Amino acid sequence: MNGRDKYAIIVAGGKGLRMGGDIPKQFMLLENRPVLMHAIQAFYGYDSTIRIFLVLPHEQKEYWEKLCAEYAFSVPHQTVLGGATRFHSVKNGLAAIEQSLHDKEHNALIGVHDGVRPLVDRELIAAVYDLADSDIAAFPAIPVVDSMRKLTADRQTTFSVDRSEYFLVQTPQVFKADALFAAYRQDYDSRFTDDVSVVEASGICRPVRVEGRRENIKITTLADLTLAQALMQCRI
Amino acid sequence: MNGRDKYAIIVAGGKGLRMGGDIPKQFMLLENRPVLMHAIQAFYGYDSTIRIFLVLPHEQKEYWEKLCAEYAFSVPHQTVLGGATRFHSVKNGLAAIEQSLHDKEHNALIGVHDGVRPLVDRELIAAVYDLADSDIAAFPAIPVVDSMRKLTADRQTTFSVDRSEYFLVQTPQVFKADALFAAYRQDYDSRFTDDVSVVEASGICRPVRVEGRRENIKITTLADLTLAQALMQCRI
Numbered sequence: 390m391n392g393r394d395k396y397a398i399i400v401a402g403g404k405g406l407r408m409g410g411d412i413p414k415q416f417m418l419l420e421n422r423p424v425l426m427h428a429i430q431a432f433y434g435y436d437s438t439i440r441i442f443l444v445l446p447h448e449q450k451e452y453w454e455k456l457c458a459e460y461a462f463s464v465p466h467q468t469v470l471g472g473a474t475r476f477h478s479v480k481n482g483l484a485a486i487e488q489s490l491h492d493k494e495h496n497a498l499i500g501v502h503d504g505v506r507p508l509v510d511r512e513l514i515a516a517v518y519d520l521a522d523s524d525i526a527a528f529p530a531i532p533v534v535d536s537m538r539k540l541t542a543d544r545q546t547t548f549s550v551d552r553s554e555y556f557l558v559q560t561p562q563v564f565k566a567d568a569l570f571a572a573y574r575q576d577y578d579s580r581f582t583d584d585v586s587v588v589e590a591s592g593i594c595r596p597v598r599v600e601g602r603r604e605n606i607k608i609t610t611l612a613d614l615t616l617a618q619a620l621m622q623c624r625i
Numbered sequence: 626m627n628g629r630d631k632y633a634i635i636v637a638g639g640k641g642l643r644m645g646g647d648i649p650k651q652f653m654l655l656e657n658r659p660v661l662m663h664a665i666q667a668f669y670g671y672d673s674t675i676r677i678f679l680v681l682p683h684e685q686k687e688y689w690e691k692l693c694a695e696y697a698f699s700v701p702h703q704t705v706l707g708g709a710t711r712f713h714s715v716k717n718g719l720a721a722i723e724q725s726l727h728d729k730e731h732n733a734l735i736g737v738h739d740g741v742r743p744l745v746d747r748e749l750i751a752a753v754y755d756l757a758d759s760d761i762a763a764f765p766a767i768p769v770v771d772s773m774r775k776l777t778a779d780r781q782t783t784f785s786v787d788r789s790e791y792f793l794v795q796t797p798q799v800f801k802a803d804a805l806f807a808a809y810r811q812d813y814d815s816r817f818t819d820d821v822s823v824v825e826a827s828g829i830c831r832p833v834r835v836e837g838r839r840e841n842i843k844i845t846t847l848a849d850l851t852l853a854q855a856l857m858q859c860r861i
Contacts, residue, residue, distance in 0.1 A: 530774060530783075534845045536794035536819040538766060546831055547766075547792060549822040555791075556783060558772035583772040586785040595782055603848050609770045612839050619855030 394497040395439040395518060397432045397561070398482035401425055401504030402446060402471045413449065414608050415504045416456065420621045424608060425453075426462050427507030427621075432500070432561075433464045435514040441466035442485050443504070444478045476581045480573050487570065498522060499569050500561040501584045505608040508620055514561055516599050521563035525594040528563075528585045529601035530556035558583060559601040568593045630733040631675040631754060633668045633797070634718035637661055637740030638682060638707045649685065650844050651740045652692065656857045660844060661689075662698050663743030663857075668736070668797075669700045671750040677702035678721050679740070680714045712817045716809050723806065734758060735805050736797040737820045741844040744856055750797055752835050757799035761830040764799075764821045765837035766792035794819060795837040804829050 401415040415425040425443070432439055443466050445453055450468055469485045471478040479501055486499065498521050502509065513529055520527035533555045538547035562584045564572075569584070572591035581587045585596045604620050606613060637651040651661040661679070668675055679702050681689055686704055705721045707714040715737055722735065734757050738745065749765055756763035769791045774783035798820045800808075805820070808827035817823045821832045840856050842849060 533793065534843050536822065538792045538794055538821075540790045540792075547834065549816065549818065549825065550791075551816070552818065554776045555786075556774045556776075557769065558774055580785065580787070582785065582788065585774075586772065589785065598783065603846070604852060607770050610839070615859055616840060616852075616856060619859040620852060622858070623851055623855040 393522060395436055396486050396497055396499045396566070397439055397441045398479060398486070398499065398501045399425070399428055399432070399441060399443045399466075399504050400471075400475060400478050400482070400501065401444060401449075402475055402478045414614070416449075416452070417608075417614055419507055419614065419617055422460055423456055424507045424614075424617075425504045426456075426460065426464075428502060428504050428509065429462075429464050429466055431507075431509050431511060432502070432514060435511040435518075440486075440489070442469050442482045443467070444469045444471045444482045446471045474577065474581075475583075476573075476577050476587065479584060479587075483570060483573050486566075490566070495567045495570075497566040498563055499566050500563040501569075502561040503607055506560055506605055507608070508602075508617055509559075509561065509605050510602065513599075513602050513605060517561050517563045520597055520599050521565065524597040525568050526562075526564045526585065526588050526596035527599055528583075528596055529559045529561070529599045529605065531559070531601040531603055533557060556598065557601070558585065559605050559607075560584075562596070564588060564596075629758060631672055632722050632733055632735045632802070633675055633677045634715060634722070634735065634737045635661070635664055635668070635677060635679045635702075635740050636707075636711060636714050636718070636737065637680060637685075638711055638714045649682075650850070652685075652688070653844075653850055655743055655850065655853055658696060659692055660743045660850075660853075661740045662692075662696065662700075664738060664740050664745065665698075665700050665702055667743075667745050667747060668738070668750060671747040671754075676722075676725070678705050678718045679703070680705045680707045680718045682707045710813065710817075711819075712809075712813050712823065715820060715823075719806060719809050722802075726802070731803045731806075733802040734799055735802050736799040737805075738797040739843055742796055742841055743844070744838075744853055745795075745797065745841050746838065749835075749838050749841060753797050753799045756833055756835050757801065760833040761804050762798075762800045762821065762824050762832035763835055764819075764832055765795045765797070765835045765841065767795070767837040767839055769793060792834065793837070794821065795841050795843075796820075798832070800824060
């Protein structure tokens with residue numbers, strides 16, 4: 390890869406409502422450190438010159454600062470306030486990046502990552518940034534190994550679908566800056582569940598798939614946290 | 626649940642070609658014991674009177690017997706030879722059960738389980754058998770938490786789909802014996818990826834969903850084995 394500037398937006402918008410507890414999942418402890426710190430650390434480990442923008446709900450900013458002090462977390466990053474949906478949170482992250490960009494950097498690479506994917510590894514981050522460097526937009530995804538069923542239109546029952554036609558999409562998703570900025574100028578649509586879907590809807594380019602990692606899980610329940618803990622211990 | 630007789634067919638048909646090694650994945654070691662023994666043990670732990678039929682490829686039968694001796698594996702089970710596809714393997718398992726059935730037992734419950742899902746727990750097994758007892762056919766499934774993409778018809782690229790419309794299906798899938806026997810009298814169709822899809826295609830009944838467990842993973846790669854190892858250690 391040439392010397393393009395690299396940015397990362399880590400989105401930690403989740404209120405953790407699905408966890409059944411009061412602590413949002415991005416702050417729960419994994420190997421004695423909040424989940425979010427693992428995610429941020431992975432990007433810093435990939436490239437210590439990467440500029441990291443952490444998007445957090447307004448009411449979590451102070452708590453996060455306290456955590457950083459408590460855990461002596463020193464990875465450089467800038468905090469940005471989140472929006473009403475993931476789309477709006479990423480948009481806020483992009484606005485913060487745009488302010489710090491020089492004109493020449495519109496060819497920078499911007500990765501967007503779920504704050505609740507703490508097990509992402511440097512090799513996967515590198516693979517996605519590398520592919521975005523040549524192909525404008527790249528994302529990691531894994532094949533489906535379980536049988537799959539789909540709800541009927543009335544949502545009353547389900548029917549079998551062919552799993553070989555589907556992929557489970559992960560993050561980081563990485564884009565050339567100008568493509569991502571342009572895509573996020575669109576109006577919000579509830580079908581925007583990730584950045585690839587936003588860029589795709591813009592028609593700017595066709596995002597390209599990288600093989601994801603099964604262990605790059607998204608922590609959405611307490612059981613996922615146990616799973617992540619187990620995976621972390623295996624790594625060491 | 627009333628006193629219906631219970632059967633389990635554990636399908637270990639996989640040649641393990643995806644593992645990149647020579648040992649089929651059902652025989653790889655997890656906590657110092659072959660994967661398959663964990664799966665069988667879970668059913669025995671659920672109900673020690675359950676009759677277990679293990680379906681194995683012909684060329685693996687001798688190896689399995691050696692393993693049982695080596696690991697002093699004493700859970701009672703009967704070995705049945707597998708067929709060309711999963712459908713044919715289950716059909717062979719059903720034929721073996723039918724031979725041992727008394728007429729009155731056509732109301733028995735038969736569960737079918739992937740031999741490479743060693744982390745299934747007794748509570749989940751119980752939940753599926755219980756629901757099949759009242760609803761004829763039941764299966765565990767979990768919601769999709771990652772964004773999802775589907776291949777286009779020409780399989781050249783992918784597009785976003787709404788993940789909330791999909792479920793990932795696990796095993797054990799449990800059925801009243803007469804329904805499962807009848808369903809397996811159909812001709813083979815390549816869309817039969819699991820037993821629910823076979824029963825569904827027969828039109829006999831509408832299988833009902835139980836909440837699955839995220840840790841009830843299917844071991845299809847070496848990375849999955851590492852994941853299972855980590856999950857096992859966490860359990861103890």
